[in-house]
Amino acid sequence: MASTSFLCPKHTTLFLPTHQLSNNSVSNLTDLFVRFPNSGSVSFRSDYVSSLSHVRPKRKQLRVCANSAAQVMDQSPSKMGSMVRTIVKVDLGDRSYPIYIGSGLLDQHELLQKHVHGKRVLVVTNTTIAPLYLDKVVTALSDGNPNVTVDSVILPDGEQFKNMDTLMKVFDKAIESRLDRRCTFVALGGGVIGDMCGFAAASFLRGVNFIQIPTTVMAQVDSSVGGKTGINHRLGKNLIGAFYQPQCVLIDTNTLNTLPERELASGLAEVIKYGLIRDADFFKWQEKNMSALLARDPSALAYAIKRSCENKAEVVSLDEKESGVRATLNLGHTFGHAIETSYGYGQWLHGEAIAAGMVMAVDMSYRLGWIDDSIVNRVHKILQEAKLPTAPPEMMTVEMFKSVMAVDKKVADGLLRLILLKGPLGNCVFTGDYDRKALDETLQAFCKS
Amino acid sequence: MASTSFLCPKHTTLFLPTHQLSNNSVSNLTDLFVRFPNSGSVSFRSDYVSSLSHVRPKRKQLRVCANSAAQVMDQSPSKMGSMVRTIVKVDLGDRSYPIYIGSGLLDQHELLQKHVHGKRVLVVTNTTIAPLYLDKVVTALSDGNPNVTVDSVILPDGEQFKNMDTLMKVFDKAIESRLDRRCTFVALGGGVIGDMCGFAAASFLRGVNFIQIPTTVMAQVDSSVGGKTGINHRLGKNLIGAFYQPQCVLIDTNTLNTLPERELASGLAEVIKYGLIRDADFFKWQEKNMSALLARDPSALAYAIKRSCENKAEVVSLDEKESGVRATLNLGHTFGHAIETSYGYGQWLHGEAIAAGMVMAVDMSYRLGWIDDSIVNRVHKILQEAKLPTAPPEMMTVEMFKSVMAVDKKVADGLLRLILLKGPLGNCVFTGDYDRKALDETLQAFCKS
Numbered sequence: 001m002a003s004t005s006f007l008c009p010k011h012t013t014l015f016l017p018t019h020q021l022s023n024n025s026v027s028n029l030t031d032l033f034v035r036f037p038n039s040g041s042v043s044f045r046s047d048y049v050s051s052l053s054h055v056r057p058k059r060k061q062l063r064v065c066a067n068s069a070a071q072v073m074d075q076s077p078s079k080m081g082s083m084v085r086t087i088v089k090v091d092l093g094d095r096s097y098p099i100y101i102g103s104g105l106l107d108q109h110e111l112l113q114k115h116v117h118g119k120r121v122l123v124v125t126n127t128t129i130a131p132l133y134l135d136k137v138v139t140a141l142s143d144g145n146p147n148v149t150v151d152s153v154i155l156p157d158g159e160q161f162k163n164m165d166t167l168m169k170v171f172d173k174a175i176e177s178r179l180d181r182r183c184t185f186v187a188l189g190g191g192v193i194g195d196m197c198g199f200a201a202a203s204f205l206r207g208v209n210f211i212q213i214p215t216t217v218m219a220q221v222d223s224s225v226g227g228k229t230g231i232n233h234r235l236g237k238n239l240i241g242a243f244y245q246p247q248c249v250l251i252d253t254n255t256l257n258t259l260p261e262r263e264l265a266s267g268l269a270e271v272i273k274y275g276l277i278r279d280a281d282f283f284k285w286q287e288k289n290m291s292a293l294l295a296r297d298p299s300a301l302a303y304a305i306k307r308s309c310e311n312k313a314e315v316v317s318l319d320e321k322e323s324g325v326r327a328t329l330n331l332g333h334t335f336g337h338a339i340e341t342s343y344g345y346g347q348w349l350h351g352e353a354i355a356a357g358m359v360m361a362v363d364m365s366y367r368l369g370w371i372d373d374s375i376v377n378r379v380h381k382i383l384q385e386a387k388l389p390t391a392p393p394e395m396m397t398v399e400m401f402k403s404v405m406a407v408d409k410k411v412a413d414g415l416l417r418l419i420l421l422k423g424p425l426g427n428c429v430f431t432g433d434y435d436r437k438a439l440d441e442t443l444q445a446f447c448k449s
Numbered sequence: 450m451a452s453t454s455f456l457c458p459k460h461t462t463l464f465l466p467t468h469q470l471s472n473n474s475v476s477n478l479t480d481l482f483v484r485f486p487n488s489g490s491v492s493f494r495s496d497y498v499s500s501l502s503h504v505r506p507k508r509k510q511l512r513v514c515a516n517s518a519a520q521v522m523d524q525s526p527s528k529m530g531s532m533v534r535t536i537v538k539v540d541l542g543d544r545s546y547p548i549y550i551g552s553g554l555l556d557q558h559e560l561l562q563k564h565v566h567g568k569r570v571l572v573v574t575n576t577t578i579a580p581l582y583l584d585k586v587v588t589a590l591s592d593g594n595p596n597v598t599v600d601s602v603i604l605p606d607g608e609q610f611k612n613m614d615t616l617m618k619v620f621d622k623a624i625e626s627r628l629d630r631r632c633t634f635v636a637l638g639g640g641v642i643g644d645m646c647g648f649a650a651a652s653f654l655r656g657v658n659f660i661q662i663p664t665t666v667m668a669q670v671d672s673s674v675g676g677k678t679g680i681n682h683r684l685g686k687n688l689i690g691a692f693y694q695p696q697c698v699l700i701d702t703n704t705l706n707t708l709p710e711r712e713l714a715s716g717l718a719e720v721i722k723y724g725l726i727r728d729a730d731f732f733k734w735q736e737k738n739m740s741a742l743l744a745r746d747p748s749a750l751a752y753a754i755k756r757s758c759e760n761k762a763e764v765v766s767l768d769e770k771e772s773g774v775r776a777t778l779n780l781g782h783t784f785g786h787a788i789e790t791s792y793g794y795g796q797w798l799h800g801e802a803i804a805a806g807m808v809m810a811v812d813m814s815y816r817l818g819w820i821d822d823s824i825v826n827r828v829h830k831i832l833q834e835a836k837l838p839t840a841p842p843e844m845m846t847v848e849m850f851k852s853v854m855a856v857d858k859k860v861a862d863g864l865l866r867l868i869l870l871k872g873p874l875g876n877c878v879f880t881g882d883y884d885r886k887a888l889d890e891t892l893q894a895f896c897k898s
């Protein structure tokens with residue numbers, strides 16, 4: 001197969017040939033770089049370049065671009081192997097920021113350091129992640145940088161600690177350490193840590209610099225993009241918070257090596273979601289590469305994360321404060337939320353609940369005649385491969401769904417709007433305008449009573 | 450004296466003739482309106498118009514303008530007397546908002562109502578203010594507006610309650626009342642309530658609409674302008690918060706009738722500050738009208754508040770996030786902060802401490818040869834008239850000032866920057882470049898030991 005050279009005038013975009021990702025033996029981003037050390041002219045296989053045709057026309061306010069800053073200066077040539085990364089730029093005017101994605105990025109100390117403002121850093125992490133990665137991050141922040149002092153605060157692990165009491169521990173530490181406005185907060189962990197640290201950074205002295213180092217797939221593909229930060233209230237999730245954008249997001253795919261399998265799969269549910277709502281080519285890529293993802297192939301992970309971040313960043317750029325299109329990111333979430341609420345948070349992970357929720361939304365879309373059955377089958381198949389549920393827990397009843405979704409009340413007002421698939425793969429709508437019968441049938445089909 | 454007609458092409462600015470303000474017998478804004486019902490052609494005394502020459506050339510990013518929306522439609526002609534108001538527009542791009550100033554504005558129900566978004570309102574106030582004004586505000590919000598539901602939360606009164614525990618009571622109430630993103634929070638009270646309610650509005654569901662009804666001079670001329678919101682931490686004041694702008698600020702000068710005298714005077718310290726740092730004509734106006742202000746003449750109050758808001762709004766428009774010029778608003782605050790800290794918060798009100806602090810800053814400016822002694826004398830005189838202190842409490846020592854101001858440490862680094870007067874009345878600098886001797890002499894002059 002012929003090699004096609006492709007060069008974006010502004011950025012050099014390093015796309016991975018599809019076959020290499022489905023074929024563990026060949027390569028990862030690192031290998032590819034080593035073979036094409038001059039990032040100014042990266043070679044592409046023509047079979048991959050063709051898939052670029054999916055890219056939607058960019059509007060004026062929307063410039064999401066991925067580029068590979070392949071050449072990074074570093075003292076040690078032996079580190080060259082870990083120096084490839086993909087950059088997704090989230091474009092939000094003067095709050096724009098880069099997402100760096102790659103394997104071994106935490107060993108590239110200059111990457112983090114260039115986004116630290118001031119001389120003081122506070123790393124916020126938890127009891128599970130601290131023993132795994134805190135030293136590495138402290139080293140990355142302070143290596144060759146004697147002016148920088150790094151403090152850290154280690155929070156208890158778990159969604160149940162995502163609250164005001166735990167948040168106060170972050171403020172206590174920041175204030176006791178006498179941090180000033182020029183300090184930087186670094187979130188090291190999953191979505192719980194990212195959301196809490198982000199809100200702390202937004203509120204400490206009315207806003208300090210903030211860097212995200214997400215360490216779960218969920219955080220890497222979803223919570224670290226978009227600027228939503230916050231904590232739970234005893235009466236509901238994420239009710240208190242801020243929209244606050246980081247200076248940068250640094251995703252080292254190596255951190256996923258320690259992630260429990262269920263957490264990995266849970267994050268992949270959101271990855272699959274992006275394909276379904278707006279990116280058919282990405283969905284097809286996932287169909288071919290699911291085993292590589294589960295095997296934590298760094299290249300496959302990097303690509304899936306990059307493409308997910310691009311999709312989310314595009315949606316967020318269009319609708320930063322969630323007034324419209326951003327709602328489509330909630331495919332499966334209304335059904336999933338009913339599962340999480342009825343079954344009890346913590347029984348099923350978020351991604352597991354929304355996997356089942358997506359199956360239900362897809363089923364309903366099919367009943368409405370909006371999609372054909374091949375999509376239904378492909379969704380089942382890919383979720384099964386990802387080891388995710390394809391139906392709600394057995395204990396769920398129609399009534400449980402209805403009461404949480406407030407179906408009766410909301411549908412009467414024409415208010416229960418759902419994200420449903422419509423048309424060819426990769427298209428969805430957010431609508432309250434559907435035949436109520438389809439919803440009832442879906443609920444009945446998935447519940448024993 | 451001849452009457453001069455003056456009409457701003459874009460806005461009609463209703464300035465009050467100076468003599469009317471110093472002469473309680475004559476008028477207030479209302480009277481003036483009744484006499485000049487056509488707001489399009491307001492008459493001015495030439496002696497006042499001349500003072501307009503002080504207005505600085507407006508820069509492009511800075512458009513602070515005051516206009517008098519004198520004609521408001523209302524059912525009852527008998528209400529006409531209360532329908533004059535001044536509007537100061539705070540220009541912050543898409544976060545711009547109006548400050549309405551006048552006597553009886555809480556009786557103009559359409560004013561508040563047009564800034565309420567959605568159907569749900571939460572009024573945040575305290576145990577002192579609720580019995581005085583809560584009913585009035587609830588009526589203003591809901592009168593003729595059956596769609597709107599108003600809830601309220603009454604917090605304990607006092608700076609010691611400006612903390613996270615009290616803030617949580619606002620969230621509890623909002624969540625128990627099932628408020629959604631389209632609700633509006635209304636702050637009814639002084640700076641403590643305004644700061645807390647503003648931070649709650651910034652954080653509830655990541656940001657809801659917010660209206661300020663400040664009821665102290667301090668809140669009306671200072672804390673309600675500029676978007677700083679927040680709470681205290683046990684280790685320091687205002688350490689946790691957000692920059693968050695309201696939809697509007699509504700200042701009914703009638704609310705000041707119940708304000709304790711010391712609180713009134715404390716707020717006037719900030720008013721005097723604006724004259725000293727940037728508005729000589731305003732200072733001169735105050736020299737003539739201090740007794741009217743202390744007598745709570747509504748016109749005098751409205752004018753002083755308007756001019757203060759304009760000055761603060763101009764500074765804030767230039768420097769929303771406090772990186773430079775905004776610091777000049779802290780004239781007297783470094784010395785004042787030392788007094789508050791050493792003497793104990795609550796002993797002296799904030800305005801009292803900064804009054805003494807301004808005297809010290811002025812004394813030091815004089816020792817540096819930067820201002821002549823007439824300014825020193827005028828500052829003493831006006832503060833005495835306003836019943837404000839002109840020296841720190843007797844117990845203050847040079848060492849107390851030095852340790853809070855961290856003089857020795859900071860001056861060594863050249864870091865203790867102070868706001869000092871320099872040049873003719875109405876000019877100041879924010880600088881660390883001064884003869885250290887002058888600072889020592891000032892401290893010694895004002896302390897027994």
Ligand SMILES: NC(=O)c1ccc[n+]([C@@H]2O[C@H](COP(=O)([O-])OP(=O)(O)OC[C@H]3O[C@@H](n4cnc5c(N)ncnc54)[C@H](O)[C@@H]3O)[C@@H](O)[C@H]2O)c1
Pocket residue numbers: 126128129132157158159162189190191192193195215216217218219222223224225226227228229237238255256257258259260263350
């Ligand atoms: N802000 C947003 O837009 C957004 C979007 C989606 C989800 N969220 C929030 O994110 C949270 C869920 O995030 P999550 O799924 O990452 O959960 P999490 O943060 O609780 O992490 C899951 C578990 O994995 C552990 N862990 C994290 N990284 C690890 C690693 N590399 N190795 C080993 N263990 C590791 C964590 O300590 C935790 O026990 C929820 O609170 C949700 O509300 C926010």
Ligand SMILES: NC(=O)c1ccc[n+]([C@@H]2O[C@H](COP(=O)([O-])OP(=O)(O)OC[C@H]3O[C@@H](n4cnc5c(N)ncnc54)[C@H](O)[C@@H]3O)[C@@H](O)[C@H]2O)c1
Pocket residue numbers: 575577578581606607608611638639640641642644664665666667668671672673674675676677678686687704705706707708709712799
């Ligand atoms: N956000 C800012 O930019 C900014 C600027 C200056 C001050 N502040 C903050 O403002 C606070 C001080 O504000 P303050 O001086 O208004 O104090 P405050 O809010 O405590 O009010 C002073 C007292 O007057 C009472 N009161 C208020 N209005 C009244 C009325 N109309 N009639 C009778 N009693 C009334 C209050 O209940 C209180 O007891 C401090 O917390 C300070 O940090 C903020």
Ligand SMILES: [Zn+2]
Pocket residue numbers: 222270333350354
């Ligand atoms: Zn989700």
Ligand SMILES: [Zn+2]
Pocket residue numbers: 671719782799803
């Ligand atoms: Zn002040």
